[in-house]
Amino acid sequence: xxxxxxxxxxxxLFLSIGAIAAMxxxxxxxxxxxxxxxxxxxHIVPGTTPDNAWVCEPLLIFDSSGQxxxxxxxxxxxxxxxxxxxxxxxxxxxSSRNMSKLVKPAEVRRFYRGVMGTxxxxxxxxKEVATGxxxxxxxxxxxxxxxxxxxxxxxxxxxDYKSVESMVNNFVRSHFSAQ
Numbered sequence: 001x002x003x004x005x006x007x008x009x010x011x012x013l014f015l016s017i018g019a020i021a022a023m024x025x026x027x028x029x030x031x032x033x034x035x036x037x038x039x040x041x042x043h044i045v046p047g048t049t050p051d052n053a054w055v056c057e058p059l060l061i062f063d064s065s066g067q068x069x070x071x072x073x074x075x076x077x078x079x080x081x082x083x084x085x086x087x088x089x090x091x092x093x094x095s096s097r098n099m100s101k102l103v104k105p106a107e108v109r110r111f112y113r114g115v116m117g118t119x120x121x122x123x124x125x126x127k128e129v130a131t132g133x134x135x136x137x138x139x140x141x142x143x144x145x146x147x148x149x150x151x152x153x154x155x156x157x158x159x160d161y162k163s164v165e166s167m168v169n170n171f172v173r174s175h176f177s178a179q
Contacts, residue, residue: 055105056082058141059112062168066134068092073134077172081143083108087176099176111171115140118163126154126161138164 059081065074071092078086085108086100120140139151157165 056080056084057143057145057147059108059143060115060141061137061139063137063139064134068132068134075134077168079108079111079171081105081108081112085175087172101175103175111167112143115164115167118167119160120152120164121150123152123160123164125152126156128156130155136161136165138168 057080058078060077060079062077063075065076066072071094072090073092074088074090076086076088083103083105084100085103086098088096088098090096120138123138133155135153135155136157137151137153139149141147141149154161
């Protein structure tokens with residue numbers, strides 16, 4: 001007795017591959033397009049390109065947290081290469097705020113290039129420890145899928161750290177001061 005089973009497997013496999021191709025290929029045969037506001041995106045780090053279709057990778061995370069004479073404080077700023085910025089803040093009195101907004105990617109690129117221009121990619125942890133002030137942590141990413149990152153920590157915003165902290169503070173004031 002002959003079975004039709006061997007014929008069904010190749011047919012099913014062929015139909016499955018065809019269905020997957022139809023789901024992943026646009027009907028007009030063209031390339032999948034990014035939204036118009038992202039089509040002219042210039043990559044932040046020369047020579048890198050994203051492996052994914054959507055530009056939404058972190059560029060910088062600035063975190064300041066610790067015990068002060070007013071109590072526990074925490075401040076977190078996250079900046080993404082598509083222009084998304086998020087701020088979370090908690091102060092010793094118990095009040096907090098969490099906000100996010102979308103700004104132009106070009107503005108984020110200018111800020112990021114400015115931070116990188118301070119030498120932040122090669123900064124090391126500050127050796128001196130301070131009490132009563134929060135520790136600041138800066139993590140920089142190269143803005144692409146599977147990108148490497150660099151972090152450094154400090155307590156006192158002096159020397160090279162002062163430039164980075166000043167830029168972060170100015171960026172926050174320009175986007176979140178009225179809120």
